[in-house]
Amino acid sequence: MTIILYNPKSRLGNNQKLLHKIETMIRNQGDAVVLKNVLTIGDTDGFLEQFKATDRFVIVGGDGTLHQLVNAINIHQVSQDVTMVQAGTGNDFLRSLKSKDTLISIKQSLMDLPHVVHQDKKQYFINGVGIGLDGYVGHIVDESRIKKSKLGFFKATLKGLASFQPIQMTLKMQDQHLEIKKTWFVAVMHSAYFGGGMKIAPNASRSSKTLEVVVVKDCPKWLLFIIFPTIYLGWHKIFKSYVEFYQTQEINISTTKKTYAQF
Structure with a gap:
């Protein structure tokens, strides 16, 4: 199963066509798809427990969406694969990975992030x-x-x-x-x-x-x-x-x- 995490506010809310395209592409590959608005995720631990280790997450959004997720979810507790589709305004995170893939694997790049205390x-x-x-x-x-x-x-x-x-x-x-x-x-x-x-x-x-x-x-x-x-x-x-x-x-x-x- 593929869980698509999307931010309806990303790229000024103009990602619906891209979201539909990614969903259709994955379904055509024979995989079931669940769509989840990241703004509605409350209990992150309970959310993660719903899925199997063999499932995967696809993030459709940009830097703001990813920033929100890494500060809400402990990536070390995510057993599933995590990929991302370029769908934000700035996209500096994906730009730095220099990948031309449609679904870019990002989990390893999130494992040891720096932090700020303010x-x-x-x-x-x-x-x-x-x-x-x-x-x-x-x-x-x-x-x-x-x-x-x-x-x-x-x-x-x-x-x-x-x-x-x-x-x-x-x-x-x-x-x-x-x-x-x-x-x-x-x-x-x-x-x-x-x-x-x-x-x-x-x-x-x-x-x-x-x-x-x-x-x-x-x-x-x-x-x-x-x-x-x-x-x-x-x-x-x-x-x-x-x-x-x-x-x-x-x-x-x-x-x-x-x-x-x-x-």
Whole structure:
């Protein structure tokens, strides 16, 4: 049996045709199909107990759907195979796996995810954590009428660049302590990509426990408008005076005033 987990809000709710296509494809292979809206899963333990180890899960959604699931279900308690169909807005998680399959196996990539603790709440993250401008852009997308698409993210970033002011941050890593007075943003990455294909952390790897920390600092605002498009290709690393990269397994970040964060 195949259990299709879908998010009706993923990709602005326009996944019905894709959902039907995947369901039909699996049924034509002779397998029974159960559809389950991830927003209606309450008792996760009870939900998992309904199925046999020989069944499989297919997730139809994007990064937001997957983030919700990994923080609701202990992947180590899932005996079934877990695959995913690219059906979100950003799809940075699947982009990092570099697979051309329709159903992409993802279980192994979820087994040892990093986590963040904020206000005593622990959350696993699948791609990265952004603090500062990155978090502010996510806030703009969530709170405005801007569509959650690549173009929408681009527009939100331009809007964020125009109004966000850099802040002072303190970064404590395993062997380094940084005090940065004019920080635009810090991204702590488990994957190379964020923001729908922006290659922010070119050296980040899912197969490693080491995180790549990207710091954008001390940069005049006009230059940020030039740096920003280069991130899509990972070329921002040439701006060495303003963009710095660090490798660490643990990091503590504090700010002198409240700011935005995105997981």
